[in-house]
Amino acid sequence: MRLTDRRVLIGAGAIVVLAATATGIALTSKSDGEDPVAAPGTASAAPVPQRSAILPGRPGESARVVLPTPPSGGPGAPGASDPWNQADADFLRKMIPHHRQAVEISGLAATRAGNPRIVALADRIADTQTVEINAYRGWLTQRNLGEELPGHDHATMPGMQSPERIAELTAMSGDEFDRRFVEMMTDHHAGAIAMADEALRAGENPWVAQIATSVAHEQAVEIDRMSEIIVG
Template identity: 75%
Template sequence: MRPTDRRVLIGAGAITALAIAVTGITFASTSDDDGPRAAPAASSAAPAPQRSAIQPGRPGESAQVVLPTPPPPGAEAPGATDPWNQADADFLRKMIPHHQQALEIAALAPGRAVNPQLAALAERVSDTQALELGSFRGWLRQHRLGEDLPGYDHATMPGMQSTERMAELAALSGDEFDRRFVEMMTDHHAGAITMANEALRGGENTWVLQTATSVAHEQGVEIDRMAAIIIG
């Protein structure tokens, strides 16, 4: 089976009217639920992929998709011997600075967020995306590729927040911080979903395609969660 036969574009799921109003973005979707539609079974001749797992959330929180644990130094990364193309590498190279900014946004929540559920979600974003960053970098190292994408302006990536907006968020607290945090993180997550769908259309590597699916699903769930927190 060709890799293109396994690609499934992931939407953000049942995103509320608030989330759509905040971002002004419509997501490509192949289903009406929060998760990816099942892909056709892989050919028996293909190597068995390492699958993501569903981890139950804390009480009152949604489950999240957890990427396979990054390999230890010197070990072969998942999908290391599978074919890959430039779209695979570019997706991971773009997602590294994208995730780094998400960590910066999440790091502002302690001491500023008034809603404990939002503070808990920010902590979850930090934990999850830090793990994913390790996976992205591990794959690039395994393929002897650097993290830089020459000539590409990362500030133009979907969902990236300007320096000015980051400074404005840092100056807020209480309810004002919570609303702005949800606005910015929703926009940021929507950008990650856009890039994940681009990878699913153009990528080839089994692990990268699974990673793009996991990222899109997980961040779509978190968009819904943030909207529900603000609506109350």
């Protein structure tokens, strides 16, 4: 996946839009009242009924990705008949425990971080990824698929942190916590980006492609944001 520009600039009255493409992520933009225009040289990997909009964050915060509306209802609901394969299902099954650990790590910041910007970012990560977990579960439930991936060791996923490292982080506070939090969450996010890239290459489902695109971009933006906080 090519993440050539992780920074998103949003001007007055404009929204930057993500679209899953055969080569990775395409960034397009539109002014209010206009239809988004596909980025030159990109080809859609699959029909995409909705895109994930990137909305500006509050001062000092990164932009916010609004997920495409998750599928709802049972097997006969709209979207339930869209093509999908094992790679789509496995991606969501892996991302549930991956996100769950990110929420756990983020929850430590409220009482341990020294920089209020770390606290704000951690709260945002926890809120966003909790919503995403519920959306992933909805997609799996709609297709009568279990949440667990049989025989899969969650600890082997890219970016997953060991219980020992989380225990070390839990014992830290102030600047020491902030730096270790950024180190661990950057590694964690990089793992999610790698899995999203794999899903975009191997999956078939349009909604899962949107989710993978959103995950890859959003977490790349957050990696840059964390680096700026520590360096700044």
